[in-house]
Amino acid sequence: MAAGYLNNVWLQDPKGYLVASGYHWLHGIHPHVQWYDDIWNVWGVPKHALIGWLIKHEALNTMMKLKQIGICSTDQCLLCENGQETHEHLFVQCDYSQRVLQYVTLWLQDTGNQGSSIVKTRIRRVAMLACWYLIWLERNRCRHELMLARPEKIGKEVQMLVRQRIQHFIQKPVGNNDNNWLVQIGTNVI
Structure with a gap:
């Protein structure tokens, strides 16, 4: 150099x-990685994006990592107690996380089947990052405070965060299909 x-x-x-x-x-x-736009998008919350980026790089201190460096004696998942807590397990395979994601997915379903749009894609990205962020927060709460909220409660927190982002970013009318979907998911815009 x-x-x-x-x-x-x-x-x-x-x-x-x-x-x-x-x-x-x-x-x-x-090179531009495939998941870049899912993590670093305009509508995203920066602290959610950071956790998403750490997940994609498998850089969070999961129980498996903590056990490997001698901080913990077990590598069991704290949320479901059914498997080794790795990034893959915690955010994809864990029963608890799957229930949170299922709750949010059902909420964001488009019953009108009008296809995807930029608005829907952005909202779904915000929701995924919020899910990951709140799952990680709940996992840490479980580890440090020995408390665990029901997955539905986390799902409702995701809904609240996503609705706040929608209110912040949608300042002008959107197309009818998007507007109908926004009403369906309980968001009052313009």
């Missing part, structure tokens, strides 16, 4: 020097 800097390689862009070309020269160009 130092040789490239000393030889002015970063200035060899045909358009002249651009900050973007200097940045790309320094850091390189990374």
Whole structure:
């Protein structure tokens, strides 16, 4: 890298020097991962996105990781007590998490079958991140306070968070199909 800097390689862009070309020269160009838009989207809550990003990178301190480094004596899932707590288990296979996701999925179902739209896609992304965030929060609450709320309660918290995001982002009328769906899921917009 130092040789490239000393030889002015970063200035060899045909358009002249651009900050973007200097940045790309320094850091390189990374491929766009498939899940990027699901995590880092305009409607998302930043702390939810951070947890989503950590999940995708399997970087949360699950019970399996804590046992491996000697902090815990068990790696059992704290939410369902039925399996080793890994990222895959906690956010996909865990009975507790599945019940939360099922509650939210049923709520967001489009009974009118009008297909997907940008609004619906964004709302579903916000809901998924909120589910993951609240499942992780509940898992930590269970670990540190020895308390566990019912999955339906977590599902209702997801609904509340998603409705707040909808109210914040939808400031103008949407198409009839989206509007009908928003009414169906109990969101009063415009």
